[in-house]
Structure formats: C-alpha cells, structure tokens
Amino acid sequence: MTPPTACFTYGSLMCDDIFRAVTGQSCPAEPARLNGYRRHPVRGEDYPGIRPAGDSSVDGVLYHLRDATALARLDAFEGAQYQREAVEALTRDGITIIAWAFIFHPAHAHRLAPGDWDAEHFMRHNKAHFLRRHFPTDRSDM
Template identity: 70%
Template sequence: MTAPAACFTYGSLMCEDIFRAVAGQACAAEPAHLAGYRRHPVRGEDYPGIRPAAGAAVDGVLYRGLSATALARLDAFEGTQYRRETVTVRTGSGALTPAWVYVFHPAQAHRLGRGDWDADAFLRHGKTRFLRRHRPTDRSDM
C-alpha cells in the first residue's frame, strides 16, 4: 500500500494559513469526516487531540498533495504528544480517502479534557493566543 499524500486535520491546522505556515506549502483543502475518533481539548492549550472512540466522529479538513518535506515539517510541529497514523476519511462528496492523521499519544491521554473541542471558540479567541505561543516556521502569509 502506498503512503497517503493527504492529511486529515481537526484542530488548529484546519486554518489554511496555519497549515500553510507549518507545512511550508499550500495544499488543496476540502471538508472531511473521520469516524471512530473523538476530539477533546488539551488542558491548558487552545488546540485539541483525538483518540479512538467507538461510535464517535470528527469533522475536519483534508489537505491533498502533501510533499515528503511538508509531512516532515508537520511531524516536527506535532512533536511527541501525537502519533501519525493512517486512517480512512469520508470527503464531502462521499468518497473514502486514505490520509495521515495525528492521534494524541495514549501516554499523554491524561492531558485531554472532557467534552469536544470548540472550533468556533478557537477562531474567536484561541487562534490569536495559539499563534503567539506556537509560532509556525513560516509566518509570512499570516
């Protein structure tokens, strides 16, 4: 099986400006849905983490055309609190697509809060704080 050239994002990287700065490239983006996972806020942070959860699902953004360099930059950005895994997501057209996703590392699960991470609150309040605290490598387009 060939490695995916797509990445499913569900938190701060759903913002195309943040994704582009972190990955170092612009990618085609579209809404997508990941079944079998639940998204939680990370305590003390503005970003979320996901973990497997039967019957749950996460909406996010799928970026296509990811280069090996972009993937390496994403790996470095996500760090050791996430594991990159291959999943299958459903796009808005209903197509099933293989993609990378960053799942919160089980050893870090105690850092996940209860409930769902609020993407609208992130855009209203958290994005500015996030950008101050977690400076992506290339901020020229932000």
C-alpha cells in the same frame, strides 16, 4: 500499501494560514470527516487531540500534500504527544481517502480534558493567542 498523500486535520491546522506556516506550502484542501474518533481539548492548550471512540466522529479538513517535505514538517510540529497513523477520511462527496492523522498518544491521554473541543471558539477567541505562541515572528500573511 502506498503511503497516504493526504493529511486529515481537526484542530488548529484546519486553518489554512496555520497549515501553511507549519508546512511551508499551500495544499489543496477539502472538508472531511473521520469516523470512530472523538476530539477533546488538551488541558492548558488552545488545540485538541483525538482518540479512538467507536460511536463518534470528527469534522476536519483534508489536505492533499504536495510532497514529503510537508509531512516531515507536520511530524516535527506535532511532536511526541501525537502519533501519526493512516486513517480513512470521508469527503463531503462520500469518497473514502486514506490519509495521515495525528492521534493523541495513549501515554499522554491524561492531558485530554472531557468534552468536545470547539473549533468556532478557537477561531473567535484562541487563534490569535495560538499564533503568537507558536509563530512569534511577523505574521502579516496570516
């Protein structure tokens, strides 16, 4: 199998400015859905984690990566509490695309809070805090 050249994002990385800050590049993006997973808040953090959940689905953004550099930078950003796995993301046009996704590592599952992570709440109330915490330098382009 050819390694995926896309990445399904479902949390802070859905924001193009955050994605660019992490990867160092702008990539074509489109809305997508990941079936069979559920998104939870991570205790004490502004971002979520996903875990397998057969009857659930997660809406997110599918980025078409330009090169392996973006993926290496995503690996470094996500860290040990996530594991990168190939998944089947479904575009709005109904096309299935094999993509990388960062799944919350089972060893850290105790950090996932019950309930769903709210993307709109993140945008309105937590994004600024997230940016200050993870990108403390000048963010004039964000």
